[in-house]
Amino acid sequence: MVRRPSLRARIAQWVFLTALVVVAVFLASNAADNLSRRHIAFGFGYLANTANFDIPFRLIDFGPDDTYARALLVCVLNTLLVSAMGIVAATLIGLLIGLMRLSSNWLIRNMGLVYVELVRNTPILVQIIFWYVAVLHNLPGPRQSLHLPAGVLLNVRGFYLPVPVMGQNGPSLIVLALALLVAAPVVARLTIGGSRLVKLALAMPLLAILLFCAGIEHIDTPSLTGFNVTGGVQLPPELAALWAGLSIYSGAFIAEIVRSSVQAVSEGQREAARSIGLKPRLVLLLVVLPQALRMMVPPLTSQYLNLIKSSSLGAAVAYPEIFQIFAGTVLNKSGREIETFAIVMAIFLSINLAVSAAMNAYNRRVMLVTAR
């Protein structure tokens, strides 16, 4: 028979690939059969149909007259929003708790331990519903809102912040302010006649803030009108509960990654840093953390990916993300299971591949040169 191992391996690979294709074709034709038996044609044309439902929380305009495609965009943005907020918060929590776990203080060290064990060993869905039902539902109703400083309102319907409303010149002034901010570091390096323009560069951000303030027509403060608080910008309790659940849960795992990575930095590095007279805080900041960071990045990436996928649990607490709106309402109204789930999977896949690619690029930058 085939003697050469390389050829044998190649044949085995081709056989396996062919088998895979056969299975895929079988599954596809099976699905096609079922669809045609139910008189359903496969296609994505339904995305152009009118949605005729409302999405309670959204970053861009959406009304019942808009299409399913727009509804998809709205809920993708909602998923991205809570994922981004969750990743930032989980990283900060993880860093804090991870360093607490390494503290020489008994109380701080064990507080960190209790946090990690408590959070890591209960299901995330239970935690999200706990924050929503057991914590946020205890806030007062809209008519008994808590009035916090600076016009901030807090009640069971959410957290309401005042928001500046820009006048007619607003957009152009914002562009100008942004341009000044971007230009400031560049100007700081310029020299005219031998003297550097540092003073001018320092004045530019101030000028930008002034320009922004000049563009504000009025401040929209939240206030009670009718049933609900209107005006300002609202952080709904659904978002808050999901955000809290995701970041507190992932934070515990990240804390363990931080702790183990810091402990993995060899003792010699610490001793060397101490022996050149660095204070303990600087030993951590300048020597240990930068080296630990290299080890953290790959496991951290998988935590971030998990967090993004877990954002679909928001469906349980009425947060309008992809799974709830698109694989829920839209699926039910259109009855397009295969297409809808293909889209949902493709979106999660692309978000996660993008995050993964960014983290890998970062990893290559911070990786030890000798490790290549």
Added chain:
Amino acid sequence: MRLKFGSRLTLGGAVIAAVLGFGAQAYAQSTVKSPTLDAVKKRGQLSCGIDTGIPGYAYQDSSGKWQGLDVAFCRAIAAAVLGDPEKVKFTGLTSKVRFTVLASGEIDVLIRDSELTFARNTQLGLAEPAVNFYTGQTFMVRKSLGVSHVKELNGATICVETGTTLETNIADYNRANNIKIGTLLFERPEEAFAAVEAGRCDGYTDDGGSVAAARSTMKNPNDWVFLPETIGREPLGPYVRQGDEAWFNIIKWTHFAMLEGEVLGLTRDNIDAAKVNPTNPDLRKFLGAEGDLGKFLGLDNDWSYRVIKMVGNYGEVYEATFGSKGLGFPRGMNNLWTNGGLMMPYPWY
């Protein structure tokens, strides 16, 4: 071509014979051929998709046994088909997954307070054999809000279960009246009820029966009122897959048998006495003493007797679930047509 008289006769005879033969074959097929019925009989168990738990339609009593209007319908089908109302496997389904599970063949019939619509019938490829509960979309709000009409809910937030026709109805109502009633969509009723109780929403909406169920779970049900006006119309009933007409017929006529029981005054308690020597021709046919009602469905002739004996007539079931022994929800549209309702079983002959 001209044929001799003799051969014309032969040809005519052949045509008649062929038509008769074909007719007989078609007749035989239409009475027995149902893949779903065969599968249920072979399995010895009916697989019924119901709600995950909502008073009135489908809920577990203190001993963990499923009860409710939809549950009783499942049991009636099992009684008719298998002769035992307990031979049912209940599968609790969320509103989101119910049609997918039915279409995939995991369950034989879906009886889950589901609204019967054109879109579900045509686009999802499902059939709608009967209406077992007529209602409209009803709103429940806190009494202290002082709201008396749906239009006054402009600016309010209402909790809704996702994957339903309710969201669409509210969107349509908003557009028609140029107001804005906000919605908050929940996956399961439990979290939605909790959010309503906590004041996250100003009210709750669903079909009338479900709202009555929601009110019964509130800490203080008397703090909540139903708005008298309903929007949309919600005929609720079972769903089966298209392409099995014989099975469709069994579901449809089991429902009508439960109604017929009420029309004829047959109850679980008196049906045995009524069966002894019925004289009323309607009763004789219904109880299988005359005619072949069962055979035409692919069942035996005692099927309708078993439905009433083992489960009860529609009125009895309603009384125990939604009526005075249950949620105290007025019978209204679900009365027999003779009492001003919409429930009218088709005649049997």
